[in-house]
Amino acid sequence: MDVDHLRNLLGRVRRGKVTVEKALKELKTLPFEVVDCATIDHHRALRQGAPETIFGEGKTATQVISIMGKIQGKKSNVLVTRLDQKKVPPIRRAFPKIRYYPQSRVLTLLHHPVKIVGRGTILVISAGTSDIPVAEEAIVTAQMMGNRVDHLYDVGVAGIHRLMSQMEILMSAHILIVVAGMEGALPSVVGGLVDHPVIAVPTSVGYGSNFGGITALLAMLNSCASGISVVNIDNGYGAAHAASLMNRL
Amino acid sequence: MDVDHLRNLLGRVRRGKVTVEKALKELKTLPFEVVDCATIDHHRALRQGAPETIFGEGKTATQVISIMGKIQGKKSNVLVTRLDQKKVPPIRRAFPKIRYYPQSRVLTLLHHPVKIVGRGTILVISAGTSDIPVAEEAIVTAQMMGNRVDHLYDVGVAGIHRLMSQMEILMSAHILIVVAGMEGALPSVVGGLVDHPVIAVPTSVGYGSNFGGITALLAMLNSCASGISVVNIDNGYGAAHAASLMNRL
Amino acid sequence: MDVDHLRNLLGRVRRGKVTVEKALKELKTLPFEVVDCATIDHHRALRQGAPETIFGEGKTATQVISIMGKIQGKKSNVLVTRLDQKKVPPIRRAFPKIRYYPQSRVLTLLHHPVKIVGRGTILVISAGTSDIPVAEEAIVTAQMMGNRVDHLYDVGVAGIHRLMSQMEILMSAHILIVVAGMEGALPSVVGGLVDHPVIAVPTSVGYGSNFGGITALLAMLNSCASGISVVNIDNGYGAAHAASLMNRL
C-alpha cells in the first residue's frame, strides 16, 4: 500500500464510501507496508546511478542469468560479486556485454554509463600482492556506485618508504580503503598520516597463526590510530559500500 | 497512537473535521506507533498474572527502589533478578513485603497472589549442589509467571541411579528445565528418557578448561538426544521464561 | 523383559513353579530391561504418526537401503537427513516411492499419510536465501512428525519491513522456528514481537569472522529477547523435533 492508496482510502472515508471500522481494519496491516514504501523510496534515491548487486557465491550460472534477466527490465547496471570464473561463459552467452574481473571474481554489466555522484576520490590501498583481489573488489564496487577511485598497490609496512613516497596521493584522497592481510598494520600507519576517514579491510592472506584473517582483523580493531573503522574479512564490497555512503555526505 | 485514537481520526475524516491531506500526514508516522499498540496488547495478554521484571545487575538499590515505585502504581507483581544481597536492606525498608532468595539472588514482591496460568508442571532438575543458584532462579521465575513448579536436585550423571530412581517425577513433568555445569551431560540423559520439551541451562560451575560454562554449553548444543534446546550460561530466568511460553500453548 | 513377562514370572513364583532364588536371579538383570520397556513404551506413544529417522551423513546408499528395508516391516514412515544427492538414485531403485529434497538433502518415504497430531501451526522463518536449506530441513521434519507447518523466507533484519508486513502470520503461529546465519539477529526481533516459543537455529552461512555459524550461535544465545532457546548450528532437524514436542503439549 503506497501513499496514493492511503490517500484514496482516506478520501473514500471522507466521502462516506468506506466505514470507519472497515478503514480501521485495512489500516491495521498498513504500518509495515508503508514502511516498505518509505524504505523503497529512499533506497531508490540511493540507487540513482547505483548498480543492482547479486552475491554470486553459492548461485549457479543459471540462477545468476535469471536474476540478471529480471533486472534488465529496470535498465539498472548490474554488479555480481564472488562469482567463480567457470560460471562466466554461460552468462556471457546470455549477456555478451558483461565484463569479468578474474582476480576479484567480480562481474559487471553496464546498461548505461556510471554517473559520478560521489564528491571526492576514494583511494584503495593494499599492502601485498595477495591482497589485490580484495582491493579490486572494492575498486570495482566503488566505481559502479558512482565514485572516482584511485589505488596504491604493494605499499606494505615492511617497506614503509614505498608508502611514504606517495604522500601526495594519500593526502588528496577523500576517503581511504586500506586492505591488508598478515599482521594488518597498514591502516594504523595510513590513519596516522591522513585526516580523512579510513576503512580497514582485513584479508585472509597469510598462514599459520593468521587464522584466515583473524589476526589482521584484530589488529585493525585495536589500531592505535583514531578514526579507523573496520569491515569483515575479505569484504571489499562492504568497504566500498560504506565509502560510497560517506562520499555522498 | 492507539486504536481508539485511530478510529477517532478516521471518524473526524468522515465527518469532514479533518482534511485528507492532514490525516495523511498524521498517518505517515502511524505505523510504528500502531505496532507499539499491537505489541503492548499482546504483551498485556501475556502478562496476566506475570510479574514486571527488573534486571538487578549493575543497578543501585536506589535505582531498583525507584523502578519498583513506578511499577507499584500498576499493582503488578515484581521480580528482580541478579540482585546482590547487600542491596536488599534499603529495598526492604522501602518495600517491607519483599522476599529475597540469597542463593539465586532473586527478589520478589507480591501485590496479589500469583494466578496459575500454565497447563502442566515445569520440572527443574539440577546436576550438582553448585548448580542450585541457577536452578532456583528458574524455579522462582517460573512460579512468578504462573506455573506449577517441581524440582529434583543433585541428580548428576556420575551417579545415574539417583536420577533413574525418580522416573515417575520425570515422566509426569510437562516441560523440563535441566541445569548443569562441568561436562553438561545431564540434559542428554534426561532428553533420552522423556517425551516432553527439555530446556538445557549450562552453568559456569567448574574450573580449568570449563571456561566459565562454555564446556557445558557446547555439550548441550551437541547433545545426541533430540528435542533439547539451550539458553545462555547461567540463564535460569531465560529458561523459565521460555518454559512459561511453552506451558501456555 | 516386558511387563507381561514380569507378570508371568511373578505368577509362576506364586504358583510355586519358580523358586524365590531363581526369580531373584532373573530379576537382578531386570531393572535396565524394564527401563528399556518403559522407554520404548512412551517412545512408541510419541511415534504414533512419527517417522523412523536415519542420519544419512557418512552412510553409504547400501547402508541406507538396508536400514530402510528393516523399517519397512514396521510400516513406519521414513525420514533420512543429510543425504547427498548422489546416493539417491540407488535408493530410488529400491524404493521408488521416495521423495528427495535436494536443497535440504532430506529424503522421505511415506508408507501411510502423515497424521496431524500437533495442536497448532509451526512457523519456520528464515533470514536469507542461503538459510533456506536448513529451514527446509526443519519444515520437512516437522511435517513428517505430524505438524501443520507454514513458512516465511527472506525476511532478514536488514530489511525489517519485509518481516513486519507479515505480522498476522507471525501472530497466528503456535511455535516459531527462526533460521538465520551471518549476524543471527532475526530471532531477537521475532522474539520481541510474539508471545509464543521461539526456537533459534544458527546457520553456517557467511564468511570471514562468521566462523561457520559461531557468530550467529553466540548472538542467539545472547539475545535480549526472552523466551528464545537455541539448537546447534544448521540443526533444522533438532529444532523441528523440539517444536514437535512443544506442539503436543
Place this chain on the structure above:
Amino acid sequence: MDVDHLRNLLGRVRRGKVTVEKALKELKTLPFEVVDCATIDHHRALRQGAPETIFGEGKTATQVISIMGKIQGKKSNVLVTRLDQKKVPPIRRAFPKIRYYPQSRVLTLLHHPVKIVGRGTILVISAGTSDIPVAEEAIVTAQMMGNRVDHLYDVGVAGIHRLMSQMEILMSAHILIVVAGMEGALPSVVGGLVDHPVIAVPTSVGYGSNFGGITALLAMLNSCASGISVVNIDNGYGAAHAASLMNRL
C-alpha cells in the same frame, strides 16, 4: 624543521652563507622532520575547534593534572576519557572549571566554546540501558570535536517498534553511531533503514557466552546490512572520532 626553516636554509645556501656540504648534512635528517611538519600541519587543521585528548586509564590524577597543565598554555580544550571518578576531586582542585560525566567516565575542560565544524548531525543510538556509558563517551567526544549530536536511547531490537517510531530522527541524521551489547543486532536493523554511514560500536554488556563483547563485535562484522563499519569493543571515543572525520567531508 618546518617549511620556513627550510626556505631560510635554501636562502642562505643561495646567498653563500651556508656551504652545499653543510646544507646537505642538515638535510640528511630532514625527511622525517618534514613529514613531521606536514603531519602536524594537517593535524592542526583537524584540530581547529578540536580538543587535546588524554587517555585516562592507568594514569594517576597527578599525571593527568600535569598533562592538562602543559596543554593549558595552548588554550586548547581538553578531553579526558576512561577516567575513574575517584581521580576527579584533585583534578577539580587544580582546574575548577572541568565537567565530569560519571557514567562514561569522561572529563572535559573548555578554554573556549566548541565551534561547530561538522556539516550534519551525528546521531548516537543505543540498544539497552547498560550501553549508555559507551554511548555517552561517543556523544561527548563528538560534541567536543565540533559536531551537532543527537541521541536515541533504549531502542533495542527486542522491542523493534520503539526504534521504528523514531524513523524521522533516523532519516535526518548525517552519520549514525549505533551502540549495542548482547547479540549486537541493532546496527543491522538501523543499517537496513537508513542511507547514511553507520558506525557500529559493540559493548561488553552481557554475561555467559557474551565473552565481554566478542559476540556483539562478531555480529556487527557479519551484518547482512551493507555500509556498516565497526570499531573496537566499548570504543565510543573511536566511533566519534571516525564520525567526526566523516562529518567534515
Place this chain on the structure above:
Amino acid sequence: MDVDHLRNLLGRVRRGKVTVEKALKELKTLPFEVVDCATIDHHRALRQGAPETIFGEGKTATQVISIMGKIQGKKSNVLVTRLDQKKVPPIRRAFPKIRYYPQSRVLTLLHHPVKIVGRGTILVISAGTSDIPVAEEAIVTAQMMGNRVDHLYDVGVAGIHRLMSQMEILMSAHILIVVAGMEGALPSVVGGLVDHPVIAVPTSVGYGSNFGGITALLAMLNSCASGISVVNIDNGYGAAHAASLMNRL
C-alpha cells in the same frame, strides 16, 4: 529396595501374601533402587580405607563442619580439597585433630590410620616451584586413598639433567603423576623414559599466552609419547583418584 527386601517380596508372592498385581506395581519402581544398591555395594568396596571427600570451594566453614559432623558417625577419614586457609580456624575448633596443608589448601582428618591398599608406589613429579600446590594436592589425596607416594620436585625440562639424574626413582615407580604448567613438556619426556602409566596434570602456572593452563593442557594431549593420559587443569585430586584406581588393579 535391597536384595533382602526383594527376596522377602518374592517370598510373600510365593506364599500368597501379596498378589501378583501388587508385586508388579512395587517392582515398577524397583530398577533404579536396585542399581542404587549395586552401586553402593561396589562403592563400599572401593572405599575400604578411602576417605570421604568434600569439595571445599564455595562452601562456608559452617557448611564444611556440618558435613564433617555427619561423616563422623561413619568413622571414615575425611579429605577436604580447595579449602581457603581463612576457613580453617573454626573447623579446627570443631575438629581439633585436623591437619591443614596451606599450599595445596587440602585438609585431612584421620579417624583411623590410612591402610595401604595400593600395590606399588605412586610417584608425583612437578616441573617448577609454582606447580607444587597441585602436586601436593595429588600427594595428600593419593596417601589418603591408601597408596605409598613418593615425589620429585623442580625437575622441569629446561634443566633436563635434574630429571635424568633421578632415573632410579623414575624406574621404580608403579604409576607416575606428572604436574607441569607453562609449556607442559615434562610428561612427554617422562613418558619416553618409563614403561608405566603416566597421568599428566596441567597447571594454570604461567602468564600471557599461557591462558590459565590451556597451553600446558594442549601440549599434554598432543604428547608424542604414548601411554599418557590427561586430567583437567590443576586437578591434582582427579589425577590421584585415577592413579589409585590403577594401583588397585
Place this chain on the structure above:
Amino acid sequence: MDVDHLRNLLGRVRRGKVTVEKALKELKTLPFEVVDCATIDHHRALRQGAPETIFGEGKTATQVISIMGKIQGKKSNVLVTRLDQKKVPPIRRAFPKIRYYPQSRVLTLLHHPVKIVGRGTILVISAGTSDIPVAEEAIVTAQMMGNRVDHLYDVGVAGIHRLMSQMEILMSAHILIVVAGMEGALPSVVGGLVDHPVIAVPTSVGYGSNFGGITALLAMLNSCASGISVVNIDNGYGAAHAASLMNRL
C-alpha cells in the same frame, strides 16, 4: 655403548691397555648412549609380545613397505595405524598375510601369535555408530599389545538403558576405554558406575559447534566423575597404549 662395552673398557683400563685420559675421552660421550641402552632395555621388556607400530598417515605405500621390510628381520608383529585403504593393495602384494580393518584404517601383520600379557580384560565402549572407527583402532591396538579385549557398541547416554542393561560386562572389566563424540557424556556415566580406571577418548564425530571433537574433549576433562583420564581427539591408539600399561601393573 652397552654395559658389556663399558665393562670391557674398564677392564682394559685396569689391565693398562688404555690410558686414563683416553678412557676419559671415550666416557665423555658415554652418558647418553648408556641412557640409550637402558631405555632400549626396558623398552624391550615392554615389547615382549608387543608390535612394532608405524604411523601410516602421510607415508606412501612404498615407505610403509620399506619399514615393514626392516622390521621383518626382527620377527616382530607389525601394527600400522591411520593407513588409507588405497595404500593397502601394494602392501598386500609385498606381505600377503596382512589383515586390514577398513573402518579404523588399521593394518596388522602377525609373524607369531599375540601372547596375552595383560592381567584382565580391557572393555572398549562406544557411544554412537560413528564412533566405531576410533573404538576399533583401540580394540585392535590393545589386542596386538597382548590384552584380552571386549567391547560394547552403541550405548550412548540418550538411551541410557542400553548401557545399564550391560552392568555385568561393565563390572567385570579391568580397564575401560570409553569412546564418544558429540557431547562426550558417556565417560561420566560409566565412571560413576564402575570402580576401575576409565580412559576417555573424544571423537571428532558431530557438526556445528562440535568443533571437530573439542566439545567432547572439554566435556571429558570436566567430568564430574572422578578417576577418568583423557587422551587426544580420535586417539584410539593412545588410549589402548595407556590401557596396556595399566593392564600390566
Place this chain on the structure above:
Amino acid sequence: MDVDHLRNLLGRVRRGKVTVEKALKELKTLPFEVVDCATIDHHRALRQGAPETIFGEGKTATQVISIMGKIQGKKSNVLVTRLDQKKVPPIRRAFPKIRYYPQSRVLTLLHHPVKIVGRGTILVISAGTSDIPVAEEAIVTAQMMGNRVDHLYDVGVAGIHRLMSQMEILMSAHILIVVAGMEGALPSVVGGLVDHPVIAVPTSVGYGSNFGGITALLAMLNSCASGISVVNIDNGYGAAHAASLMNRL
C-alpha cells in the same frame, strides 16, 4: 633522488640556477625518496651473497618464470619457497639449472656459488619425521643466505636420549633452529642445554587438539627455558632469515 642529486640541487641553488621556491617544491617530495635510497643501500649490503626470494604460493608457473627472468639480469641467486611440485616442469624448461626440493617445496637457482658470510654454524634440529619439510625449508634458506648449516633429525623429547647423545653437535652450534609439532617441547629442552640463541619453529604436524600447530606455538611461547624466540607456524624461511641476521652480528 639520491644524495648526488641532492648535492647537485643545492649546488644549483648556490649558483643561482634554481630559485629557492623551486628548490623548496622539489624538496617537499624529497623525504620519502631519500628514505628509499637509504633503505635500498643497506638492503644492498645485506644482499651481498643473498638470494632474491619469491613466495611461490598462489603464483602460477608463468608468473614465477616471469619474475625469475627479471632477476636474471641482476645475476642474483634465486630462492622460491612454497612452490608446488606440479609447477616445476615448466620452470625447469625455462631455467634448466634449477634445483627443486620436493619435501620442503623449495626451488633454488644459482647464478654464482653462495659465498659464506655467516660467522658460525646454524644447526637445524627437528623433532619428528613429519617436521622435516619445515626443517629443510630452513636449511636451504640458511644455506642460500650464506651460512654453514648442520642438522639433527628425529630427536624428539619422547626419546630424550637420542638428543642427548648429540651434545657435542649441540654445543658447537652458533645459532639453533628447533622445529617441532605436536606438543612443541623440544625447544625448551634444547634451550636448557645450550648457551646460544634458539629460534623455535612450531609446525602444523599433529591432529585433534593440535589445532594446526597452535599447541606447539603456544608451548614454545611459554617455554620455561630463557633465550628462546619464536616464529610463525611452519615458517622455516623466517627462522632461517632471523638466524642469518644473527649469524652476521
Place this chain on the structure above:
Amino acid sequence: MDVDHLRNLLGRVRRGKVTVEKALKELKTLPFEVVDCATIDHHRALRQGAPETIFGEGKTATQVISIMGKIQGKKSNVLVTRLDQKKVPPIRRAFPKIRYYPQSRVLTLLHHPVKIVGRGTILVISAGTSDIPVAEEAIVTAQMMGNRVDHLYDVGVAGIHRLMSQMEILMSAHILIVVAGMEGALPSVVGGLVDHPVIAVPTSVGYGSNFGGITALLAMLNSCASGISVVNIDNGYGAAHAASLMNRL
C-alpha cells in the same frame, strides 16, 4: 660427579684400587651427573658478569630475602623480576643497597659493577607510553646481563614520522627489541628498516578485542617483515635474555 672425580675413578681402576664391577656400578648413575657438570660449566661461562635471577611473582618478601641471602655468598649480582612494590621495604631493610624500578617492578642488587660482555648496543623501542613497563624490564635485564642498552620510547606506527626521524639510532643498533601492545605493528615497520635481528615483545596493553595481548602477539607472528622473532606477552625479561645471547655471538 665432575670430570676430576671421573679421572680419579679411572685412575683407581687402573691402579687396581677399585674393581671393574664396582666402577661399573658407580658409572651407571654417571651419565646424568656428567651432563649436570657440563651444563653447569657452560652456564657458568654464560654467567660471567650475569646476575642471578629471581622470578618475584607469587613469592613473599621473606622468601625473596631468603633466596637473596643464599646468593650473597656467591657475590653474584641479583635481578628480581615482577616484584610488587609493597614487598620492597622489608627487602630494603635486609639489603639496603638494592635499587627498585617501580614501573617495571624490577629490583637489582649489585655486589660488583656489571662488566660489559655484549659486543654491540641493544636498542629497546616501545610504541606507547603504556608499553614502557615492559620495555624497562627489558632494559634493566639487558644491562644487568652486561650489554650496552639504548632506548626509543613513544614511536608508535600511528605517528610514523616520530620513528623515522630516529633512523640513525635505529641503524646503529646491534640488536633491536621492539615492544608494542594494541595492534602490535611496530616490529613490522622496524624490521623493514633495519638489517639486524629484531625481537618482538607483545604487551597486554589495550582493551576489548585486544584479549590481553593476543592481538599484538598474533600480529607479530604474522609480520610481513622477515627476520623477526617473538617472545611471550609482556616478556621483557625473555627478550633481553635472548638479545644477550645474540650479543655475545
